[in-house]
Amino acid sequence: MEAAATYRSDTGTPDDPDDHDVRVWVLRAPAAPRTARELAVLDEAEHRRLAAFAQDRDRALYGFAHVALRTVLSALTGVAAGDLRFTRAPCPCCGEQHGRPVLVPAPLEFSLSHSRGLVLIGTASTPIGIDAELVPEPQVVEELTRMLHPAERAEIESAPLHDRPAVFARLWARKEAYLKGLGTGLGRDLSADDVRADLPGWRFTDLPAGPGHKAAVAVASPAPRGVRIHRTLPTG
Numbered sequence: 529m530e531a532a533a534t535y536r537s538d539t540g541t542p543d544d545p546d547d548h549d550v551r552v553w554v555l556r557a558p559a560a561p562r563t564a565r566e567l568a569v570l571d572e573a574e575h576r577r578l579a580a581f582a583q584d585r586d587r588a589l590y591g592f593a594h595v596a597l598r599t600v601l602s603a604l605t606g607v608a609a610g611d612l613r614f615t616r617a618p619c620p621c622c623g624e625q626h627g628r629p630v631l632v633p634a635p636l637e638f639s640l641s642h643s644r645g646l647v648l649i650g651t652a653s654t655p656i657g658i659d660a661e662l663v664p665e666p667q668v669v670e671e672l673t674r675m676l677h678p679a680e681r682a683e684i685e686s687a688p689l690h691d692r693p694a695v696f697a698r699l700w701a702r703k704e705a706y707l708k709g710l711g712t713g714l715g716r717d718l719s720a721d722d723v724r725a726d727l728p729g730w731r732f733t734d735l736p737a738g739p740g741h742k743a744a745v746a747v748a749s750p751a752p753r754g755v756r757i758h759r760t761l762p763t764g
Contacts, residue, residue: 550747550755552658552735553600553649561588562595569598569610593642596761600649603762605635617711627711628655639708646741655748657709660741661701669696677722697742699723702732705746
């Protein structure tokens, strides 16, 4: 079941206003790590997280993703990438300050996801969540499917065996995008919501993620929203 929202591709810098205020960057991280000069825009917390990764590959992906996020938000807000400041919204589950990340101040909402060389950045005027998932091995599908909504489980289990990993990954990407948009993360019961179609107040769009991945964006909205896809970072 496909989302009602539409998307279009656009490789240019997002400087022309239109009705596609939901914007998504689908990026492939380069193999080479970011230079020290490029990484200088990250804040102290990001540098600590970067240093904590044990694998060079993971450090390179994290560095690229967070520099890319700051590049996008800088282009959209007019604030220098290194001057952007972030905080956390209150968690809907407990009220503590560990909900979704937000800009300070917050002229727009954003979400970031990265997985095995794929980086997704989403921005909108309302809460947004984005997620990319590797298509998993069959045993992972079998283990995690039981945690989902009954209707989602039924859709996965009704698919041919060779198709189940892809069906699962599509639904899981939608689920994670929605939970990130809410700000609960996996603190919310995974069986509580059926994300095969839009939910009240939320719109889902599956994204083109290339072989081996499934991806989705969830946006808080009472009506369908167009999604503009960018495949290169803003320049200038």
